[in-house]
Amino acid sequence: MTEFSFKPDSVELGSQTNFVPSFDPLIPHPEHVRNPYKVYAELRTNAPIYKSPHGVLIASRYKEISQILKDPSFGRGYFYFENMADRLGSAILKQPVYDSARNMMLMKDRLDHLRLRSLFEKSFSHKSIEKMRSFMRQMMYELIDAALAKTSFDIMLDLAFPLPSAVICHMLGIPKQDWHKFNKRSATGSRALEPAPLNPLELAQQNQSVNEFREYFQWLIEVKKKEPGDDLTSMLVTAEAQEGNITRPETIDNLRMMFIGGVETAVNTIGNGLLALYKHPEQLQKLKNQQELLPNAVTEILRYDSSVQITPRQAREDILIGGVSIQAKETVLCIIASANRDPDAWDRADEFDITRRSSYPLSFGGGPHYCIGSQLAKVEAEVALQSIFERMPNLYIDISNPQWLSNTVVFRGLKSLPATV
Numbered sequence: 019m020t021e022f023s024f025k026p027d028s029v030e031l032g033s034q035t036n037f038v039p040s041f042d043p044l045i046p047h048p049e050h051v052r053n054p055y056k057v058y059a060e061l062r063t064n065a066p067i068y069k070s071p072h073g074v075l076i077a078s079r080y081k082e083i084s085q086i087l088k089d090p091s092f093g094r095g096y097f098y099f100e101n102m103a104d105r106l107g108s109a110i111l112k113q114p115v116y117d118s119a120r121n122m123m124l125m126k127d128r129l130d131h132l133r134l135r136s137l138f139e140k141s142f143s144h145k146s147i148e149k150m151r152s153f154m155r156q157m158m159y160e161l162i163d164a165a166l167a168k169t170s171f172d173i174m175l176d177l178a179f180p181l182p183s184a185v186i187c188h189m190l191g192i193p194k195q196d197w198h199k200f201n202k203r204s205a206t207g208s209r210a211l212e213p214a215p216l217n218p219l220e221l222a223q224q225n226q227s228v229n230e231f232r233e234y235f236q237w238l239i240e241v242k243k244k245e246p247g248d249d250l251t252s253m254l255v256t257a258e259a260q261e262g263n264i265t266r267p268e269t270i271d272n273l274r275m276m277f278i279g280g281v282e283t284a285v286n287t288i289g290n291g292l293l294a295l296y297k298h299p300e301q302l303q304k305l306k307n308q309q310e311l312l313p314n315a316v317t318e319i320l321r322y323d324s325s326v327q328i329t330p331r332q333a334r335e336d337i338l339i340g341g342v343s344i345q346a347k348e349t350v351l352c353i354i355a356s357a358n359r360d361p362d363a364w365d366r367a368d369e370f371d372i373t374r375r376s377s378y379p380l381s382f383g384g385g386p387h388y389c390i391g392s393q394l395a396k397v398e399a400e401v402a403l404q405s406i407f408e409r410m411p412n413l414y415i416d417i418s419n420p421q422w423l424s425n426t427v428v429f430r431g432l433k434s435l436p437a438t439v
């Protein structure tokens with residue numbers, strides 16, 4: 019079978035009613051967190067569009083997910099907040115964390131989405147990203163020097179986390195003395211993207227973080243107004259001056275989106291990538307011997323163990339997908355990490371192979387919301403891996419008992435990855 023030639027449907031989608039997966043893919047269970055791919059395979063085989071007891075639909079195959087992501091009958095923001103207000107009362111939308119989310123491009127659709135996204139696109143162009151390569155390399159060298167000065171260190175904390183966080187600070191023109199304020203792994207705001215509602219403590223923490231962020235960026239915007247620089251914040255300040263482009267709250271909340279979208283995702287790609295390579299020593303050796311394989315290897319890392327596992331859509335109208343009827347307002351959680359392991363889309367789907375050709379994983383989503391930072395994330399991973407191989411040829415990583423982030427079904431990443439040189 020050639021890659022991406024679909025086999026005929028092996029399962030009649032409309033016919034599965036009694037299947038119960040071994041874990042609820044919406045509730046982080048230790049076994050699911052350790053290996054989500056087992057339950058994904060069950061879902062693909064038995065119920066490719068599964069209605070969970072919580073009432074949301076879960077899509078797990080490449081074919082339906084790629085259709086849903088691109089189909090204009092689905093949106094990201096449509097009904098998301100309306101459903102939330104129906105469930106929890108409309109006052110919930112006034113909570114800073116949700117008020118902030120409503121301004122983000124990720125949660126907008128159609129014209130509003132286009133309006134906001136187009137203002138950010140220049141900063142994510144191929145040219146702008148390539149210009150940051152040397153900055154990234156310099157950062158990695160500094161981090162590696164600091165790690166080499168210790169007898170043992172943590173790949174996640176000492177090497178993987180600081181790079182994407184610094185890259186966003188650099189892009190946004192945040193003064194270097196303030197970078198440490200954005201250097202807390204738990205503070206990136208990604209918890210609010212989980213399907214499980216925030217508990218009161220989490221809500222209070224998220225609200226506080228949003229308020230602090232908003233206050234800081236209100237200040238930074240005033241600084242950039244007086245002294246504009248060659249950075250994204252200054253560019254948005256200029257755009258604000260023209261009516262109808264972007265409002266001040268939208269500027270601030272979309273700058274916050276950069277941290278939510280661009281830190282934990284990129285950090286975990288570096289961590290998941292090193293883990294996959296060290297678990298497959300022959301692939302690691304091949305990559306070290308043939309560094310021209312790096313871009314391909316990063317794509318395979320994203321396919322094999324994506325740092326984002328799920329992206330949701332809401333139906334804007336009643337629609338039939340593969341024989342399953344989806345009602346307007348219903349949520350479909352698209353398990354992109356399952357689509358990436360779908361044997362109908364890839365040969366040897368569960369094998370990690372850095373030489374795999376014509377691989378287009380769904381790790382960055384699809385359609386109008388396709389990740390704006392995809393190129394940036396790939397270059398970050400390339401630079402991180404290349405610098406580590408170059409400066410730490412004898413790196414030993416303890417892969418015996420990987421500790422995964424445990425309170426998430428949307429993101430997949432390691433808490434720590436102990437190493438020595």
Ligand code: HEM
Binds near residue numbers: 328384
């Ligand atoms: C390997 C790392 C990354 C992964 C796996 C990833 C994955 C994703 C996914 C799955 C989506 C939703 C797409 C959809 O629903 O169709 C998304 C959207 C987005 N990502 Fe990323 N992302 C990564 C890195 C980044 C970086 C580095 C940035 C920015 C600095 C970023 C910023 C965004 C933004 C702003 C959106 C919303 C785009 C829109 O709604 O138009 N991401 N990303």
